[in-house]
Amino acid sequence: MRNAVFLDRDGLINRQAAPHHYISTPEDFEILPGVPEAIKRLNDAGFLVIVVTNQRGVARGMLTMEQVETVHQYLQSELAKHGAHIDAIYVCPHADGECTCRKPNIGLFLMAEKEFDIDKSQSWMVGDSDTDVEAGKRYGVLSILTNSLPQAANMILAG
Ligand SMILES: [Mg+2]
Ligand SMILES: [Zn+2]
Known part of the structure; x- marks a missing residue:
C-alpha cells in the first residue's frame, strides 16, 4: 500500500486562469513558485x-482533451527538470451535474484506486477550493485548503 497526496491543479500547481478563461496551451500554464520542489x-x-x-472547459467546447494532455506533458517535463514527477493525472472534462467525477464527487479518486493500492488512512487531498476539501472529505482522506503547495507539503511531511 502507498500513501498518496491528491492535488488540485489550477490555483495550486499553476496560476489560476482569469474568470471565464481556460488554460489551453503551455504558454498559459504558469507553475507557481516552489511547486516543483514541493x-x-x-x-x-x-x-x-x-x-x-475539473476541466469543464472541455464540455463547454473551450478546449480539447488533446490540449489538456499537451499542457500536462509540459507540466511533467518542467517537473522533470527538478527531479520531480506526478504519478498520475485524472481529469473530469464534464459540466456540472453531468457525471460522478467532477469534484466534489469522488470519481477521479476511484479511478486512481483502480491503478494504485492506496492507503487512504495515510493520504491527503490538497486544493484551493471548498470543492476540493469536500471531495477529500467524501473520499475519506485528510484535506488541506490552501493555495500554497510548499506549505501543504510542510504540513504533510511533518506528519
Ligand atoms: Mg483550484
Ligand atoms: Zn466528470
Whole structure:
C-alpha cells in the first residue's frame, strides 16, 4: 500500500486562469513558485502524487482533451527538470451535474484506486477550493485548503 497526496491543479500547481478563461496551451500554464520542489519532497518521502482536476472547459467546447494532455506533458517535463514527477493525472472534462467525477464527487479518486493500492488512512487531498476539501472529505482522506503547495507539503511531511 502507498500513501498518496491528491492535488488540485489550477490555483495550486499553476496560476489560476482569469474568470471565464481556460488554460489551453503551455504558454498559459504558469507553475507557481516552489511547486516543483514541493512535489519532489513528496516524491522523495514515498508519496504517490496524483492530480485530480475539473476541466469543464472541455464540455463547454473551450478546449480539447488533446490540449489538456499537451499542457500536462509540459507540466511533467518542467517537473522533470527538478527531479520531480506526478504519478498520475485524472481529469473530469464534464459540466456540472453531468457525471460522478467532477469534484466534489469522488470519481477521479476511484479511478486512481483502480491503478494504485492506496492507503487512504495515510493520504491527503490538497486544493484551493471548498470543492476540493469536500471531495477529500467524501473520499475519506485528510484535506488541506490552501493555495500554497510548499506549505501543504510542510504540513504533510511533518506528519
Ligand atoms: Mg483550484
Ligand atoms: Zn466528470
